[in-house]
Amino acid sequence: MSVSRESLWETMKEKGYSRREFMEFCGFAAVAAGLGTQATAAVAATFEKKGRPPVVWLHFQECTCCSESFIRGSHPVVADVLLDAISLDYTQTLQAAAGTAAEKCLHDTMKNYAGKYILLVEGSVPTGADGAYCCIAGESAEEILRKAARDAAAIIAWGNCASFGCVQAAKPNPTNATAISRLVGKPVINVPGCPPIADVMAAVVTHILMFGRGPELDALGRPKEFYGRRVHDTCYRRPYYDAGLFVDAWDDEGARKGYCLFRMGCRGPVTYNACSVTRWNGGVSYPIQSGHGCIGCSENGFWDNGPFYRHLPSTPGFGIESTADTIGLGLGIGVAVGVAAHAVTTNIRKRPLIAETVKESSPAGQTEDEGAK
């Protein structure tokens, strides 16, 4: 293809963005990609190059929440980038063509851009029943994936379904829903979450476009720039945890003061994600900020690490809760033991200080005893 394609900078210029706004966007993209603002110039240079890399987006066993999240990108320019910086050649959610005409888009891109297209996968692949649990155009998901992965320049697994199997892979996994990394025989960037945060999705794609390589990954194949920290460690409610101030019942006084949700089952201490830093929907909130614990949706097998309202992570297969307040409830996750112990010791250590703080911050000197339990 020798068609002259315009660069992102040209596109933005035509849309009325100033050079300064373009540079601001490059700064945002650099930060979003985990590079820091010092990389802005390099990013700008990348975006000034010509060409829109072809992108193929496959859908298998999913609920389309990843596609929905993808279009929630919070920077106005990001939506433009995704329309103008890439060529989204195949996406069952948005493309105009259907049936044979849509399939032609897929096959043309695979043929004309062999080794050059980026493959995005939403959904897990069911390997049971000879592939009959998920077929598109009469072909099994497994077969479609194998063919599309073969000549892809990079593969991104969107969301927990493609990364780890998600809800359909929860016990007993009736369709043998499988993570795509187990089927393609080449490296996959896992971007888990149910769904992943929109700006994280945009940044992962941007990262590849800018540097011609994927971001650094953790042991589960997740980009460290977004999955390197526990939600708990970056949570604005962390001081309440350290101070032993907890929500003990829904909508209690602690809930109305925004105390820590650990005792309500929050999985923040065992979940690696960007929620408490990047936040959701343009930085408006994240689950804990709106009063519900984290359910750990970026973790492998999180559905079987429940029930969600048991306040300590437990080994799967436990009965339905009866005494959630018993510490040391057959813990299956090492880190949780530390979490619980930490909570107990900080409580004891800080008790006098806490009592004082609570007294000072209460109207008319009313004391509450949440912290002194």
Next chain:
Amino acid sequence: MSKRIVIDPVTRIEGHLRIEAVVENGVVKDAFSAGTMVRGIEKILKGRDPRDAWAFTERVCGVCTTVHALASCRSVEDALGIEVPRNAELVRNLMFCAQFVQDHVVHFYHLHALDWVDVVSMLKADPVAASKIAQSLSAWPRSNPGHFAAVQTRLKKYVESGQLGIFANGYWGHKAYKLPPEVNLIAVSHYLDALEWQKEIVKIHAIFGGKNPHPNYLVGGVPCSFNIDEVNAINTERLNHVASLIKDAITFVEQVYVPDLLAIAGFYKDWAAIGGGLENYLAYGDLPTRGIRDVGSYLLPRGAILGRNLNEVHEVNGKDEKEIREYISHSWYKYGGGDEVGLHPFRGETEFNYTGPKPPYDQLNVEGKYSWLKTPRWKEHPMEVGPLARMLVAYAKGNTDVKELVGVVLGKLDVPVTALFSTLGRTAARGVETQIVAHWMKGFFDELVANIRNGEVRTHTRYHWDPDTWPAAAEGVGLTEAPRGALAHWISIKDKAIDNYQLVVPSTWNASPRDTKGQRSSYEASLIGTPVANVDQPVEILRTIHSFDPCLACAVHLYDPSGKQIHQVQFN
């Protein structure tokens, strides 16, 4: 000359849908709708904590995210006899409305518009003329020639680049496209505006539920708390944010979506006689104003219409085993008592039984089983569900908001009330509903503020949170409306765990295969008689199928093969 055509994948929908249609002399003579993906969520739910079910079932669909969570919470609350505080109901109503408005707008522009709007034709448009037309339609501030020229230039570059992305291989230039270039330009411009706006309205979900898609819900109420003396709760700043989002939503719907809908519909009046399909409509209704048990208080009323008779609305009871039943004669499952019987969801029994061709295949065996969807029936009748069903039930029940706006729309298009029973009517009903629901949001918000002003801030009912307070066995049903239509979850709780869980969802009603008697469901029925000018470019078929806003991930499911008798539980 008869030809069997296959459309797979049907794009611009949620999930995996395959349509096989028999076209004879340019008209669809027969049609078969197949869901080609299955996950098995209900089987996965067995044995889990009922209070977790909302999170599992919410993942049934990420497009109509929230509606399954709501149905699930309600089913558990019904089983355990929990009444949520009014504030929780108001927050749920606000989230419900936000979902409807967002979903309907995204459907119109991003999933449906390209069936009516020729993207390539807009390259010939005169931006000044387009601006004149747009300004005559509404006061939307972006309707200036400069803006339209910029959109046009951007798309020109796109087309000239040779990489058409999502517009590649579209049916551009097909003679079924009838809009003037300027109207196409307006529509494409608003396609981009809608893409920008839709991410704003869902911030209501982020504020009350922490994120979107898949905000958090809670059995017994909602997880957020109100405190107007605290930065760490829903306070005045958060409420202001919600208020401004509602205001912007009303503006967008009234100045962009509805005017576009009317303008475009005016060029396609022939579609008021195409795609009507079934003559029966079902709505569970929602938006309670005096508690979930007071069905008469719902702003969206409950009821069923048979034979398009708007003078009679039948009562609907989700627990009556004679009313709702699912059949599997043409679905890849098997029943212990034979595949010809219909079972109420409380008696569900299912086992995968794939008898279709081994992939890769060219055609399904439509004489036998051909879909992962089961076939639900109401008193043996196939029913259409969705915005049209809701608006018709509301209209027939004399809802003044609905009657008035339907009258305005019919008047502007200069079509009779029977025009509602069509592809065009379905699409228009969705717009009518969006405008009404956007305004209702304002009412719910005002009531919420009034409650807080009066010191009523409760958002959760605590008395049955602890499983130790539960009976040994309980059953419940949660009825609601998804943007795509009537949705219900049935739960059976035993020894503090889920014993049986079932969903019957909107697209199962609409997209299912034939039943035991050979009666077609909505999609198959509505395609009969649809003109198809070019079998290689079946844009007409897409128009009718998209008018239902398909959502297939929901529609396919599996439940536990225990098949036991469940006793009736009374609402009291």
